[in-house]
Amino acid sequence: MRVAxxxxxxxxxxxxxxxxxxxxxxxxxxxxxxxPMAQTCCGQAHYNTGYRHEAEPLARHFSDVFAEYxxxxxxxxxxxxxxxxxxxxxxxxxRAEGRGDTLAAxxxxxxxxxxxxxxxxxxxLRVTDVGAYYPHKVTYHPTCHGLRGLGLGDRPRxxxxxxxxxxxxxxxxxxxxxxxxxTFALKNSDVSAAMGADKVRNxxxxxxxxxxxxxxxxxxxxxxxxxxxxxxxxxxxxxxxxASTKEGPAS
Amino acid sequence: xxxxxxxxxxxxxxxxxxxxxxTLRANLRHATHTIRAKRAAAVAEVSDxxxxxxxxxxxxxxxxxxLDHYLVQLEEAVTAAGGTVHWAADADxxxxxxxxxxxxxxxxxLVKVKSMxxxxxxxxEALEAEGIRAYETDLAELIVQLGRDRPSHILVPxxxxxxxxxxxxxxxxxxxxxxxAPEGLTDTPAELAEAARLHLREKxxxxxxxxSGANFMVAETGTLVVVExxxxxxxxxxxxxxxxSVVGIEKIVPTWRDLEVFLQTLPRSSTAExxxxxxxxxxxxxxxxxxxxxxxxxxxxxxxxxLADEVGRQALRCIRCSxxxxxxxxxxxxxxxxxxxxxxxxxxxxxxxxLRGTGSEIDASLPYASSLCGACYEVCPVAIDIPEVLVHLRxxxxxxxxxxxxxxKVVVKPAKGHAAERAAMRAARWAFGRPGALRAGQRLAxxxxxxxxxxxxxxxxxxxxxxxxxxxxxEPFRDWWQRTNGGTADGTSxxxxxx
Ligand code: SF4
Numbered sequence: 001m002r003v004a005x006x007x008x009x010x011x012x013x014x015x016x017x018x019x020x021x022x023x024x025x026x027x028x029x030x031x032x033x034x035x036p037m038a039q040t041c042c043g044q045a046h047y048n049t050g051y052r053h054e055a056e057p058l059a060r061h062f063s064d065v066f067a068e069y070x071x072x073x074x075x076x077x078x079x080x081x082x083x084x085x086x087x088x089x090x091x092x093x094x095r096a097e098g099r100g101d102t103l104a105a106x107x108x109x110x111x112x113x114x115x116x117x118x119x120x121x122x123x124x125l126r127v128t129d130v131g132a133y134y135p136h137k138v139t140y141h142p143t144c145h146g147l148r149g150l151g152l153g154d155r156p157r158x159x160x161x162x163x164x165x166x167x168x169x170x171x172x173x174x175x176x177x178x179x180x181x182x183t184f185a186l187k188n189s190d191v192s193a194a195m196g197a198d199k200v201r202n203x204x205x206x207x208x209x210x211x212x213x214x215x216x217x218x219x220x221x222x223x224x225x226x227x228x229x230x231x232x233x234x235x236x237x238x239x240x241x242x243a244s245t246k247e248g249p250a251s
Numbered sequence: 252x253x254x255x256x257x258x259x260x261x262x263x264x265x266x267x268x269x270x271x272x273x274t275l276r277a278n279l280r281h282a283t284h285t286i287r288a289k290r291a292a293a294v295a296e297v298s299d300x301x302x303x304x305x306x307x308x309x310x311x312x313x314x315x316x317x318l319d320h321y322l323v324q325l326e327e328a329v330t331a332a333g334g335t336v337h338w339a340a341d342a343d344x345x346x347x348x349x350x351x352x353x354x355x356x357x358x359x360x361l362v363k364v365k366s367m368x369x370x371x372x373x374x375x376e377a378l379e380a381e382g383i384r385a386y387e388t389d390l391a392e393l394i395v396q397l398g399r400d401r402p403s404h405i406l407v408p409x410x411x412x413x414x415x416x417x418x419x420x421x422x423x424x425x426x427x428x429x430x431x432a433p434e435g436l437t438d439t440p441a442e443l444a445e446a447a448r449l450h451l452r453e454k455x456x457x458x459x460x461x462x463s464g465a466n467f468m469v470a471e472t473g474t475l476v477v478v479e480x481x482x483x484x485x486x487x488x489x490x491x492x493x494x495x496s497v498v499g500i501e502k503i504v505p506t507w508r509d510l511e512v513f514l515q516t517l518p519r520s521s522t523a524e525x526x527x528x529x530x531x532x533x534x535x536x537x538x539x540x541x542x543x544x545x546x547x548x549x550x551x552x553x554x555x556x557x558l559a560d561e562v563g564r565q566a567l568r569c570i571r572c573s574x575x576x577x578x579x580x581x582x583x584x585x586x587x588x589x590x591x592x593x594x595x596x597x598x599x600x601x602x603x604x605x606l607r608g609t610g611s612e613i614d615a616s617l618p619y620a621s622s623l624c625g626a627c628y629e630v631c632p633v634a635i636d637i638p639e640v641l642v643h644l645r646x647x648x649x650x651x652x653x654x655x656x657x658x659x660k661v662v663v664k665p666a667k668g669h670a671a672e673r674a675a676m677r678a679a680r681w682a683f684g685r686p687g688a689l690r691a692g693q694r695l696a697x698x699x700x701x702x703x704x705x706x707x708x709x710x711x712x713x714x715x716x717x718x719x720x721x722x723x724x725x726e727p728f729r730d731w732w733q734r735t736n737g738g739t740a741d742g743t744s745x746x747x748x749x750x
Contacts, residue, residue, distance in 0.1 A: 007728055009683065013693050014721050016728035023738050035732045040683040046676055048623060050645030054680045061684060089639070096561065144624035177580045181622025183672075186713050188263050188620065190270045193717035194584045195622070224718030 002032040004069040006062075006114070008079045008216075009041040015216045021243035021250070022075050022117060025132075028243075029125055033073075038065045044082040049183045052090065056103065059087055063110050071124065072114045075239045077146025077215045080116035085149050087111050116146060117239055118214055122155040128162045134244045135165035138236075139208040141199070141222070143215040144177050156214055156238055163241060169206045173198070180221035196225040204231055214238045259591035261616035266585035275411055275586055282410050283577045289523030290574060290630070297519065306512045308634040311568035314503055315558060321470040321503050322549065328473025332535025334545040340657075341552050342372035348548050349374060349462070349495055350381045356493050358383075358459045364477065364484035365389035366464025367571060368497045368550050370402065370593040371606075374462070385462065386428065386454050388483040390447050397424040403587025403595060405573040406521050411586055414438040421446050429453055451483060461491035461542070465498045466570065467513060468547075471506050474534040475547070478517060478527040485531045494533070494542035499550050501558075501567040513570060516632035520572035553606035559655035562643040566601045568633040575627035575637060581620055590617065597627035601640040608656065608663070609648050615666035618644035649673060693727040700725065 003026065007019045019035075026033050043058030062083070066072045074080050088111055091104025121127055140160060146152045160168050179185065179195025199222055203211045209232070213219050216237055223235035236250070244250035259265060269275055294300050314321055326336045339345035349369075353361060361378075363369065363385050375385045375396075387396040394409040395402050398420045402408030409417070418438040425432040430450045436442055463484065465475040475496055477484050488494060504510065518527040536545050558564050576582045576596030587595035591613040592603040600621060604614040618641050621627075627637040647654065649672070651665040665673075682688040696703075700723040714720070726734075734740070 009689065012728045013696065014723065016724050016726060016731055019728035020731065020738065027738070033737065035729070035737065037729060037733070038686045040686055040689050041679075043680075043683075046680060048642055048645075049672070049676065050618075050642065050647075050649040051673070051676045051680075052642075052646055053650070054676050058680060058683050093562075144622070144626075148625035148629055175626070177622050177624035177626070179580065179622060181624065184619065184622040185718075188266065188581070189713035189716065190263065190267045191581050191584045191620075192622070194270050194276075195580050196718065220721050221718060224714075224720060227719040228717060 001030075001070065002034060003071040003073050003120075004066055005033050005035045006039060006042070006066065006072050006074040006079070007035065008074060008076045010220075011075065011216055014220070015237065018075055018216055018237045018239050021237070021239040022073070024248070025130060025239060025243040026073070028245075029121075029127065029130060031125070034069070036065050036069075042079045042082045044079055044086075045182050047082065047086060047090070052093065056090060056094075059090060060103070060106055063106050066113075067109045069113065071120065072110060073117055073120045074114065075117045075214065075237060076217070077116050077143045077150055077152065078217060080114060080119075081145040081149030083114040084111055116150055116152060116214060118152060118155045118159055119150065121159060121242075128158045130159065130162070130242050132163040132242045132244050133165050133246045134163050134241045134250065136210050137167045137169060137206075137208045138210045138212050138241065139169045139171040139203055139206045140174070140238075141171055141178065141203070141211055141213045141218065142174055143213050143218045146214050147175060152214070159242060160212070160238070163244075166241070169208050171206060171211070172202045178218050178222050180218045182217070185221055192221075193225070196221055197229065200225050200229055200231055200233070203233055208233065210234050210236045210241075212236050212238050212241055259611075259613040261612045262585070262589055262591075262620040263616065265589035265591065265613070266581075266620075269586035269589055270584050272586075274413070276584060278411055278413050279583050279586055282407065283583050286523060286577045290520060290577065293519040293523040293525065296525070297515070303512055303516050304632055304634055307516055307570070307632055308568060310504060310509050310512060311570075311633055312565075314505055315501065315564060315567055318500065318503070318558065321505055322500060324470040325468055325473055325503055326549075328471065329535060329545075329547050330473075332473050333537075334473065334535040334547055337546060337548045339548050339550050339552070345372050345497060345548055345550050345552070346374055346377035349497065350378055350383065352493070352495055352546055353378065353383050353460055354381070356460050360384050360386065360454075360458065361460035361462055362386050362388050362454050362458040362487050362491065363392075363462045364464070364479070364487040365392045365408070366462070366497060367405065367593055368464050368499050369462060371499075372497075372550065372552060374497065386451075386458075388451050388454065388487055389479070390444070390481055390483070393447060393451070394420060397421065397428065401588055402593055404576060405571050405594065405596070405598075407573075411588075414440065414443065417443055425450055451486075455483075455486040455490050458487075458491050460493045460495070461487040463487055463494065463496045465496055465502055466517065467510060468498055468503045469505075469507050469510065470503055472534055474507070474532050476510065477529075477531045478514070479529045479531075480522060480524075480527060482529050485529055488531050488533055489541050491542055493544040493546075495546045495548065497548045497550060499552070500554050501569075517570055517572050520570075520574040520630065520632040553608075555658065556655040557602075557605040560605065563601065563605050563640050565635050566598065566605060566640060568635055569598050569602065570633060571598075572632055574630040574632065575635075578626040578630050579621075580624065580626070581622065585620070590620065597621060597637045597641075598635070601635075601637055601644060604644050604647075608654070609644065609666055610663075615648050618642075618648055690727070690729060694730070696723045697725055697727060697730075 043055035046055035
């Protein structure tokens with residue numbers, strides 16, 4: 001099987017380790033991975049801040065770049081939800097505005113083929129034991145768009161439980177938002193910071209060394225709060241845990 | 252809406268104080284988490300919750316689509332049952348109507364059962380200006396009124412107060428309004444409830460005029476419905492000679508049978524009860540029983556305009572259960588007052604900017620008072636996609652566009668203060684439209700990585716005041732991909748490369 005990796009602009013720029021981990025993991029599972037160099041951004045930040053018209057060309061660009069692939073895999077619950085949930089809605093809005101079906105038709109091909117990483121592993125490859133080894137105590141934060149937008153359910157936890165050496169501990173208040181929310185973190189920084197601090201305190205109470213999630217944007221917010229609060233915990237993307245082996249441990 | 256909220260600062264400033272208030276945050280956290288857990292259990296008991304939710308949504312959507320028809324039907328039914336219907340286009344008109352009706356009775360005191368609609372229009376203040384005193388009789392409303400405070404929650408308006416604070420308010424204020432609090436009042440719930448009961452009982456027995464809201468109005472029979480927990484509402488509805496009900500036009504359902512759905516979903520969503528303790532229904536007047544005179548004031552106040560917006564109109568499905576407030580992490584930290592309206596929390600964030608427009612600072616900031624986590628949509632018993640409406644209203648704030656105001660199509664300008672953001676969004680779109688430009692930017696960031704501060708000046712300061720920024724990596728992913736030919740050039744599948 002040949003899939004396209006949609007890494008997202010944030011991961012490409014700030015978290016290349018996550019991208020390398022996805023490549024390593026999928027290759028190990030026998031998947032041929034391509035990284036279309038023309039990819040940029042799904043338009044989520046624009047859309048969610050109220051700039052739908054600025055997001056439209058980005059969505060069209062995304063479709064141009066990815067339409068030909070059998071499947072598109074992304075290590076981001078929120079960017080995955082952008083394509084799957086909000087691209088169809090953008091098409092509908094364009095139609096309602098009397099602009100016809102062009103946008104909807106352009107975006108339609110990529111919508112059902114886009115998978116968040118854990119979804120792709122469990123639903124498409126049908127694996128839960130990916131042969132990983134990660135000897136650490138880990139707690140899992142289900143990010144909002146993965147949880148409620150994509151309905152990832154317990155897929156990430158099932159994958160984590162199958163990792164050799166990993167001790168998974170439940171995070172109190174797991175389903176509560178960490179307070180990132182894209183531009184929310186800037187526009188309502190006091191509330192956002194209070195939410196982040198509560199998330200970190202809940203994570204600390206588990207005694208885990210690592211807080212893992214399927215979205216680096218949330219991890220950036222949580223991790224930035226952890227260093228500021230001088231918490232001993234580390235934020236790690238789930239892809240890096242799943243890619244980790246005895247021979248090639250995660251960085 | 253209520254005059255007490257005029258001139259509110261934008262949400263972020265209003266929230267800042269609450270975030271720093273430890274008592275308030277503890278009160279809110281305790282209350283919302285308790286009810287949250289109970290609600291989840293009460294909902295889980297019902298095997299057909301998803302169907303009930305869908306049914307509620309459909310009944311409301313159907314009614315809103317034919318609102319004109321059902322309102323006329325309601326008016327006919329109420330009139331036939333001996334009541335009088337008044338139509339109020341806005342707050343001023345509603346207040347004038349009610350004040351005139353009260354004056355006709357010759358009374359200057361009246362009792363009220365908690366009604367969001369009358370708070371929305373600032374009825375108490377308007378009556379006071381006419382020399383009429385309205386006594387709130389819902390326990391939480393009483394606490395708010397005695398404390399010269401504002402409500403901060405739809406269902407539990409005094410949620411921001413703890414028992415000690417309530418005891419102090421009762422001991423200090425009750426005497427100015429009627430029967431004083433008993434000597435040596437403590438903060439045990441039973442004593443507080445008894446103090447309120449004695450204080451209110453006197454008011455009920457004297458009042459000649461009552462004012463109420465309604466949770467539902469049944470078009471086919473002209474029946475109004477109030478659901479409540481204390482029974483104080485029932486006293487307001489039955490003891491006075493004149494009853495005036497002020498209700499938003501969206502509260503209508505077509506048939507008596509439709510109540511079946513909402514009388515299941517409302518109590519479970521709001522108080523986590525299988526059934527609310529008191530459900531009162533009244534239809535016009537009845538000889539020898541209840542009020543001799545009944546008036547229904549139907550309030551528009553921006554609702555018809557909201558109905559004209561095809562994305563935003565779903566907010567009118569709201570049955571005011573407050574489940575969305577109780578799960579909202581932003582409400583939990585910011586408190587209800589920061590929303591600058593009697594409708595706080597997620598529903599307030601989408602309702603107020605529609606009913607009032609996005610012209611004021613507070614209204615323009617409300618669509619951003621959310622991280623779009625989606626918890627509100629998940630719990631809403633009538634499936635209002637609050638995040639969808641928030642994003643829709645954000646668009647209105649930053650780009651302006653066509654809206655309906657007082658029945659006319661007008662085009663609103665973008666709200667002030669978004670020019671820099673708009674420029675940044677355009678620039679980002681330009682770069683993201685060109686992979687080469689994105690790459691050049693990434694490389695520049697990587698090359699200068701040693702110079703990057705972990706905290707930021709200017710607009711980024713808000714971020715770095717409480718969080719550290721991530722370090723920029725030595726090489727963006729796409730450069731690594733190209734250099735190593737997808738991780739194959741160095742004989743591995745990516746591991747260890749370009750660290
Ligand atoms: S929006 Fe939904 S959850 Fe919120 S108060 Fe209204 S009905 Fe309840």
